[in-house]
Amino acid sequence: xxxxxxxxxxxxxxxxxxxxxxxxxxxxxxxxxxxxxxxxxxxxxxxxxxxxxxxxxxxxxxxxxxxxxxxxxxxxxxxxxxxxxxxxxxxxxxxxxxxxxxxxxxxxxxxxxxxxxxxxxxxxxxxxxxxxxxxxxxxxxxxxxxxxxxxxxxxx
Numbered sequence: 581x582x583x584x585x586x587x588x589x590x591x592x593x594x595x596x597x598x599x600x601x602x603x604x605x606x607x608x609x610x611x612x613x614x615x616x617x618x619x620x621x622x623x624x625x626x627x628x629x630x631x632x633x634x635x636x637x638x639x640x641x642x643x644x645x646x647x648x649x650x651x652x653x654x655x656x657x658x659x660x661x662x663x664x665x666x667x668x669x670x671x672x673x674x675x676x677x678x679x680x681x682x683x684x685x686x687x688x689x690x691x692x693x694x695x696x697x698x699x700x701x702x703x704x705x706x707x708x709x710x711x712x713x714x715x716x717x718x719x720x721x722x723x724x725x726x727x728x729x730x731x732x733x734x735x736x
Contacts, residue, residue: 597662600655608650610636611643654678655703658712672717675704676724682732701729 606628613619614636619627621636631639643649654675661671681699708718722729 594663597659601659601663604656607639610639614640653703654700658707675721
């Protein structure tokens with residue numbers, strides 16, 4: 581890979597991360613405008629200029645159904661670092677002190693389903709496999725949360 585290819589790839593990675601962070605922040609702002617300022621879906625759509633009123637309605641319905649979607653996620657913290665919005669130490673401090681949930685296979689009447697319910701830790705694993713976390717960063721996170729990981733593995 582040439583220097584130009586490497587720079588182009590890094591620019592794409594950084595810009596995509598910033599876009600994901602911006603999308604989440606815009607969705608939160610839409611929700612706050614609707615809930616806190618009582619702006620109508622049409623008013624929000626006109627102010628933003630891009631999404632239609634129907635898209636605003638879907639965003640608000642999704643958050644009304646599951647308000648936890650408004651919460652920051654480990655993936656978002658990692659994207660903020662990738663986008664240059666926070667530094668490595670800030671990201672690691674937040675991830676090392678995160679209270680993770682762990683994915684599992686749901687059971688119905690003591691029978692495993694063919695579904696998987698993801699948890700926060702899945703964001704860490706995915707970021708590692710996509711080279712958004714270094715080997716050292718991942719090892720530090722695993723070491724810090726080893727007990728929780730072992731407990732989650734026993735309940736599977």
